[in-house]
Amino acid sequence: xxxxxxxxxxxxxxxxxxxxxxxxxxxxxxxxxxxxxxxxxxxxxxxxxxxxxxxxxxxxxxxxxxxxxxxxxxxxxxxxxxxxxxxxxxxxxxxxxxxxxxxxxxxxxxxxxxxxxxxxxxxxxxxxxxxxxxxxxxxxxxxxxxxxxxxxxxxxxxxxxxxxxxxxxxxxxxxxxxxxxxxxxx
Amino acid sequence: xxxxxxxxxxxxxxxxxxxxxxxxxxxxxxxxxxxxxxxxxxxxxxxxxxxxxxxxxxxxxxxxxxxxxxxxxxxxxxxxxxxxxxxxxxxxxxxxxxxxxxxxxxxxxxxxxxxxxxxxxxxxxxxxxxxxxxxxxxxxxxxxxxxxxxxxxxxxxxxxxxxxxxxxxxxxxxxxxxxxxxxxxx
DNA sequence: GTCTATACAGTGATAGAC
DNA sequence: GTCTATCACTGTATAGAC
Numbered sequence: 476x477x478x479x480x481x482x483x484x485x486x487x488x489x490x491x492x493x494x495x496x497x498x499x500x501x502x503x504x505x506x507x508x509x510x511x512x513x514x515x516x517x518x519x520x521x522x523x524x525x526x527x528x529x530x531x532x533x534x535x536x537x538x539x540x541x542x543x544x545x546x547x548x549x550x551x552x553x554x555x556x557x558x559x560x561x562x563x564x565x566x567x568x569x570x571x572x573x574x575x576x577x578x579x580x581x582x583x584x585x586x587x588x589x590x591x592x593x594x595x596x597x598x599x600x601x602x603x604x605x606x607x608x609x610x611x612x613x614x615x616x617x618x619x620x621x622x623x624x625x626x627x628x629x630x631x632x633x634x635x636x637x638x639x640x641x642x643x644x645x646x647x648x649x650x651x652x653x654x655x656x657x658x659x660x661x
Numbered sequence: 662x663x664x665x666x667x668x669x670x671x672x673x674x675x676x677x678x679x680x681x682x683x684x685x686x687x688x689x690x691x692x693x694x695x696x697x698x699x700x701x702x703x704x705x706x707x708x709x710x711x712x713x714x715x716x717x718x719x720x721x722x723x724x725x726x727x728x729x730x731x732x733x734x735x736x737x738x739x740x741x742x743x744x745x746x747x748x749x750x751x752x753x754x755x756x757x758x759x760x761x762x763x764x765x766x767x768x769x770x771x772x773x774x775x776x777x778x779x780x781x782x783x784x785x786x787x788x789x790x791x792x793x794x795x796x797x798x799x800x801x802x803x804x805x806x807x808x809x810x811x812x813x814x815x816x817x818x819x820x821x822x823x824x825x826x827x828x829x830x831x832x833x834x835x836x837x838x839x840x841x842x843x844x845x846x847x
Numbered sequence: 848g849t850c851t852a853t854a855c856a857g858t859g860a861t862a863g864a865c
Numbered sequence: 866g867t868c869t870a871t872c873a874c875t876g877t878a879t880a881g882a883c
Binding site: 699700701702703706707 | 866867868869
């Protein structure tokens with residue numbers, strides 16, 4: 476598929492797709508060339524340090540998206556906590572397409588990619604958990620609940636991918652959402 | 662590290678280690694040679710179809726282990742359900758070393774390895790969930806609970822790897838265990 | 848900025864000596 | 866059964882034309 480490319484950031488969505496599908500090792504420059512529509516020369520022009528820089532750019536982009544679309548809304552004190560939490564599950568479900576789309580940070584945490592990008596991976600999970608904990612105001616053991624929910628979403632992705640069944644993701648995350656909302660109003 | 666090798670099965674633990682650490686793509690024959698102490702000639706003597714056959718053998722071995730050590734005990738009707746479930750969490754926690762050791766099937770579910778080994782991955786999760794459900798006799802929504810627990814364990818592995826903190830695994834799985842035991846005795 | 852050509856290390860796999 | 870040598874190929878990365 477040819478793509479209209481004018482600047483570096485235009486390639487990020489395609490690169491994200493490639494790394495999600497093939498992992499860091501499996502994403503060969505041949506595959507990247509095909510999916511971005513850019514030759515090696517152009518790619519090295521945008522990303523002088525090669526594949527590693529491409530992956531870093533993708534992780535930064537995804538992290539930025541979660542920051543503005545998930546983490547910050549979780550801390551928006553003008554919105555009722557219950558609504559913030561429900562929005563988080565809705566947004567995450569859309570993003571991960573009910574488990575049909577994997578979490579790059581989760582996959583990199585399991586794979587050998589953790590050696591290269593461990594700091595970014597850790598930050599992502601730390602921030603998500605902390606933001607969710609902030610939304611669980613007044614709930615008992617808000618830290619444990621937040622931790623369980625973030626881990627549960629990752630597990631839901633793993634399992635729905637394993638069974639190739641998006642319904643698993645929906646069922647598991649709905650249970651999590653119910654439990655968190657429940658904890659808010661004892 | 663040199664290894665005493667007499668037959669094919671002697672190589673499986675080392676191979677499992679390699680695939681867990683590097684993934685299927687990242688596990689080059691050079692790395693495999695190093696970790697098994699066997700040259701390519703010997704490896705291809707044991708596994709004529711090469712890397713793919715090695716990974717299949719590893720998955721079969723792990724699957725067999727879970728079958729006898731986890732799935733079957735979950736169905737042992739001579740043991741009280743509560744005890745079966747507690748044993749499962751204890752055994753899984755030991756096996757995954759509190760999240761320091763990843764689940765090959767979970768990692769393969771997220772990665773491109775799913776394309777090759779999807780059937781084995783699916784079976785593993787199906788059987789685990791079904792066996793756990795069988796142990797949740799009398800519990801309300803035993804299917805949903807079992808699904809949540811299996812997914813939760815996978816998520817606990819992802820997150821404790823991401824944060825490089827085995828305590829996360831322990832906390833998350835303890836919560837799951839408590840909830841399942843609770844559901845048994847309403 | 849994008850391409851093609853090229854370098855060259857590393858890949859999975861095979862053949863044949865021992 | 867294990868090794869070394871070698872195969873054809875693909876990997877990342879670079880150089881230079883346009």
